[in-house]
Amino acid sequence: MDLLRFITAGSVDDGKSTLIGRLLYDSKSIMIDQLEAIEKQSKNKEDGEIDLALLTDGLRAEREQGITIDVAYKYFSTPNRKFIIADAPGHIQYTRNMVTGASNADLAIILIDARNGVVEQTRRHSIIASLLGIPHIVVAVNKMDMVDYSQDVYNNILIDYAHVAQTLGLKNINYIPLSALLGDNIVEKSDKMNWYEGPSLLQFLEDVKVEDDIDLSQSRFPVQYVIRPQTDDLHDYRGYAGKIISGIYRKGDKVTVFPSGISSTIRSIELGGKEVEEAFAPQSVILHLEDDVDVSRGDVIALSDNAPKTEQELEVLLCWMDNKPLIPGNKYLLQINSRLVRAAVREIEYKLDVNTLQQEANPTQAVLNDVIRATIKTASPVSFDTYSQLRVNGGAILIDETSHVTVGACMIQ
Structure with missing residues (x-):
């Protein structure tokens, strides 16, 4: 199963904690002891509903104590995909935390309160997503239940955000109307918004194509470790271990080691203990070169005709x-x-x-x-x-x- 890393961003009280809680709850990704704990904490609610925001309430407790707030990571999976959620605080004083969470995210969910529309924090989160080059953006228009599931309200927000996206050069944007509190369009499609023809949030997260974001045209292999066993059986063994971060490497390829600029040829490629003819990002492999060249940790092995x-x-x-x-x-x-x-x-x-x-x-x-x-x-x-x-x-x-x-x-x- 592949992995999707995504970050949630939104203004205070836009419903980020409830959204994450609803995703975990409705996808049955909450442990029984966790569920029992939040049920006890929610017992004073008048309607008897579970307060799903309590699943990420550790951050709120930290904020009240005035201590450093770090990015909280939540993990869950469905039969189709594994997920890592980076829950970053939305305040401007925590810009560094959002940058940390978004730095390796494949997708950002930007929450917008349907009652308030596009606000200053929406623009700021979108700017950070643009600066960090996050490949996919989901604009989740939350609290649709508070505006009677109005299609006009939703469409006006789409028009406003489209202007923001055009200004920032954001691409691959998808819009989903939802109610995190009531579960509308979170895991299952809601019959209260028949005018919306797209997928639910979880359906979209399961189906979005992140493998297309891997660059296979520029080959980069940062060396993490030089393997020299120097045993009787492997006296001449010299392999360069690391993860291919982009591109494709094949046996016989002409390569150059940077920053030294020394050139050689790939003699063989090891993947999972077996020799293969080719390997590609994001696989972890061992490369063997024809020549006994000086290669150290931190060097980059790239195809000679496509240099960094x-x-x-x-x-x-x-x-x-x-x-x-x-x-x-x-x-x-x-x-x-x-x-x-x-x-x-x-x-x-x-x-x-x-x-x-x-x-x-x-x-x-x-x-x-x-x-x-x-x-x-x-x-x-x-x-x-x-x-x-x-x-x-x-x-x-x-x-x-x-x-x-x-x-x-x-x-x-």
């Missing part, structure tokens, strides 16, 4: 995640896939307002949750693609050299 960029100066869009401000000249560790190098932030070109996309030129520093465009200088060359061309090889993180905490998420421009 290799430079020491990067232009990045960066979300700052640390309580300590980022000041030009500060030094960090930069990690792209398995490559880790020392780096320094040379200058900050502008700060981006994630509500309006307006740019504040030449800020003196970046503070928690700021999104900036910056220049980073690395101590040694790194191989990369721009984030817009190849997301899996265009993202990087900045790490504090002392605490080893991740302080910044970078999208290479």
Whole structure:
């Protein structure tokens, strides 16, 4: 079974917790002890209904205590697919948390309260989804029961959001009217909205084609581990283990190792302990080369006729995640896939307002949750693609050299 990672985003009280709870409840993905616990906590409700929002209420408790709120991950599966939900807080002060949850998401569910329509937070979440290049967007118009399941209200929201999507260049957008509280169009189609002809939310999540998002045209293989057993049986064995993040590799392909630029030919490919003629993303394999070349962890093996960029100066869009401000000249560790190098932030070109996309030129520093465009200088060359061309090889993180905490998420421009 394949896996779908998706993030939910919405304004406060748009019903994110209830939506996730309803998905888990109606797909029968809640453990019996969990169900009994929330039934006890819901016993004072007048209508006797279970409060499904309690399934993700840990975040609410954290918020009331004033402690750091992290992304909460929920896992469930159906007979057709496995799912990981990243439940990110919607407040602007938690922009870094949404970036964290969305960084490897295949799909974003953007909730809109049918009573309020498209609001400022809707635009901000859409901007972040656009910046992070999330391939699929579901606009879930929630609380349709509060507007008498009105098709006119739904259509007006579609018109408003279509303008936002066009401005941001968002594609692959699907709209679903629903009521998370009552379960309309969550798992099963609702007979209260006969005018809606599309699938329910779960049907859409099961059927959306994420394998089409894998780039098979640009071959990238970051080396994670060099295997040299040096035993009597495997005296000459030298394999390069890692995950193919994009493209296809075949036995006999001409390849180049970056950043060194040394070329060779693929002698053999191991997959699951067996030799195969070809392998493709996102498979984990061991590559063997014809020549005894110098290859280390963090190097990228790419087809010789389709090379990544290799430079020491990067232009990045960066979300700052640390309580300590980022000041030009500060030094960090930069990690792209398995490559880790020392780096320094040379200058900050502008700060981006994630509500309006307006740019504040030449800020003196970046503070928690700021999104900036910056220049980073690395101590040694790194191989990369721009984030817009190849997301899996265009993202990087900045790490504090002392605490080893991740302080910044970078999208290479």
